[in-house]
Amino acid sequence: LKFTKLRLQGFKSFVDPTDLIINDGLTGVVGPNGCGKSNLLEALRWVMGENRPTAMRGGGMEDVIFAGASSRPAKNFAEVSLLLDNSDRLAPQGFNETDGVEIVRRITRDVGSAYKANGKDVRARDIQMLFADASTGAHSPALVRQGQISELINAKPKARRRILEEAAGISGLYQRRHEAELKLKAAEGNLERVDDVIDQLA
Numbered sequence: 001l002k003f004t005k006l007r008l009q010g011f012k013s014f015v016d017p018t019d020l021i022i023n024d025g026l027t028g029v030v031g032p033n034g035c036g037k038s039n040l041l042e043a044l045r046w047v048m049g050e051n052r053p054t055a056m057r058g059g060g061m062e063d064v065i066f067a068g069a070s071s072r073p074a075k076n077f078a079e080v081s082l083l084l085d086n087s088d089r090l091a092p093q094g095f096n097e098t099d100g101v102e103i104v105r106r107i108t109r110d111v112g113s114a115y116k117a118n119g120k121d122v123r124a125r126d127i128q129m130l131f132a133d134a135s136t137g138a139h140s141p142a143l144v145r146q147g148q149i150s151e152l153i154n155a156k157p158k159a160r161r162r163i164l165e166e167a168a169g170i171s172g173l174y175q176r177r178h179e180a181e182l183k184l185k186a187a188e189g190n191l192e193r194v195d196d197v198i199d200q201l202a
């Protein structure tokens with residue numbers, strides 16, 4: 001799944017609608033300090049389902065919304081759209097009906113975040129799973145933050161293993177196993193409760 005276009009609106013310093021075309025090959029973003037280079041990477045991570053404010057260099061999730069500048073009032077929402085090339089039809093089920101998949105995430109003040117895939121409402125989990133299966137996503141090692149290389153060198157073996165697992169494309173399976181374990185635990189709890197009820201009846 002290739003990224004072909006990123007569109008930002010009201011996201012951090014990108015107050016007006018801004019399109020970034022992502023062509024084949026290596027994409028470099030250059031500019032003076034503070035012009036918004038890191039904000040672009042954050043937008044990419046955010047539209048793929050990032051939910052940790054710290055990863056977005058903010059205190060709360062709404063901090064991604066344009067907060068206003070001396071000449072412009074604050075915005076009420078932030079929206080990022082990511083266009084994926086699906087011409088080889090490799091997208092997972094549910095996303096695979098068209099040659100291109102458009103993922104949109106929008107956050108509105110006091111309302112929260114909502115996602116759409118090709119215009120249809122979807123859950124955060126669906127989006128996170130789509131990218132986990134495609135071996136990319138908000139935590140993808142392909143997106144290298146400032147300071148991340150030294151973090152990696154100093155990382156514990158377990159943390160380093162996660163990165164290799166991500167590269168091997170099995171993170172989606174881990175997430176599913178975790179969800180299955182939670183369901184199993186809930187089912188075990190229910191069974192115990194049924195046993196209690198049976199004991200009381202006996």
Ligand code: ATP
Binds near residue numbers: 011013031040063068
């Ligand atoms: P560096 O090279 O220092 O990392 P950069 O080019 O990557 O810089 P960013 O750190 O991405 O730049 O951009 C920071 C800019 O975005 C700052 O000017 C900051 O004021 C602005 N900014 C961040 N969040 C918001 C927000 N919610 N509303 C308005 N402006 C914001």
